Amino acid sequence: MQLLAYILIYPFLWLISILPFRLLYAFSDGLYFLIYYIIGYRKKTVKENLHLVFPDKAEAEINDIRKKFYHHFCDMIVEAIKSLTISEKQMMKRMTFPNIEEIHKHENNNKSIVLMCAHYGSWEWIFILQNHVSSKGYAVYKKLANKHFDKLVKRIRAKYNSYLITTKETAATLQKAKSNNELTINGFVSDQSPKPHKAHHWLDFMGINVPVYTGAEMLAKQLDMAVVYFAVKRVKRGYYQTTFTTLAEEPNSFKDYEITDAFFKLVENQIHEAPQYYLWTHKRWKHRDKSPEDYK
Template sequence: MSRRKKSVVLQRVEYALYRAVAAGANRASDQAIARWGKRLGRLSRNLLRRRDALALRNLSAAFPQMSAEQRRGILDACWEHFGRETLRTIRMQNLPVAEIAIRCPFVNAELLEQAIARGRGVILISAHFGGWEVGGLALMSLVKNVRTIARPLDNEFLERDLGRIRARTGAEVLDRRRAARAMLKALSENAVVVILPDQAVLPREGVLAPFIGRNAWTTPAPAKMALRLGSTIVFAFCIPDATGHRLEFEETIFVDQLSEEERDPVALTKRINDVISRRIERRPELWLWMHDRWKGTESEGVNGE
């Protein structure tokens, strides 16, 4: 489904607001970032009432055993988290890659290094969870041959700025709408391809797979690519903490060691969703509940059956 293009005037207004916020964030202390980020999250919530209502519905369906007060507490923390992360990410984008790595140390990085050593390409799975943008910047200090699958921003001025940042760090972004061929080429060159498959796709593009206990239309592309080329799947999540962030690698999947039943693309997609779901269930306030993850599945079963 194509999106209506924003007017140039609206894009310029958005860009001007972004530049003003960025100027303040780049001069602010860590304490000020935390304080103003919290306020930014609360302001966003007041402006985006429909997204707030959607997030609360998603939380209610995902955690029916919780009280309304508990779910509201998670959502409060969620908005504040994304307000802080917005400012932290803006500031981190202007730092040298080596400095970003100091502020975002790696945990279990040997899992990624071992996967690269196998020589068949690596599919690095993450999610819109924690500080994924910061994690992507820090990753460039560990490996250089990286491609990220993403959709271009709706604002051409912001996209241009983002392009300059990517050029400085060496990151290459593949438009997810036309990424298949480029992704195959990158993996055949033993590149690390970063994919965040936790967002809804159109039914014709996806398969139904449980996500936090409910069916969700999910892209099977990571599973299909890994099975086709024998690429290793590694998971990574960037977790904010009191001193900054840490990028945690976990759960390597060697597709050449899977059983015949496990080598089914749908089965592997379900396994990918399961790893992401477990992370979200442990720290639900760090995930993007405002996204319509279960769009188009209202008539489907909750357990993927």
């Protein structure tokens, strides 16, 4: 059944991917109308999240952010599909890194890097970063249910010396790389919501107390890797700029969770600056009614 789904869907995705960008974004506009007005995909969740974190904003402003978010959300979908056939030249033109020297600094110091990011901006074309660095790239991801599409996504990333690994594979993979004196640059989407009973740390994110993942920080300390935050900014439609901020050159000199706290503060700053580019369909605050004491 998985193979049949792949055989039926893949040609349609490939046809979308070869569209010139002007037609690609026209398709995105149509997709927006379908998802927002017809299907109503997670509109209630998005609105609840926006009201939750922006209690002082008027209803008209909330609705404006919501519509802008769905436009951007549909652009990300078609940009992910475009990854099937986009040229290296086009990707390098559309995803730029104005302070790449921040990464080179750590490489020159013979440091592997933990790259922390949030569900903000666009992360679909970030793997072109590998064309600018010498370190081998890994990204922690959730395995797709359909094994054929999972292989496809891995194959696309591997074109640029970037490899997807699951959470369970991460520690062993990076430990092996360190043992082999191999420099790596490792992407973690770190703003997800862990199960409360498994959370080691809670903090105020956008003014709301929630459990947070600390795995990126703990792994950086265990393997003595520099920790860098990457922020993706949308310049204009189809063009993004990624900048890097070092959170820790020597992670073991920081108290536990200080790096994680600093990461979330930077995410908050981005959200306040342009809230429409955060992934509001994500149920990030679903455990807000709980507290750490409930799980002791």
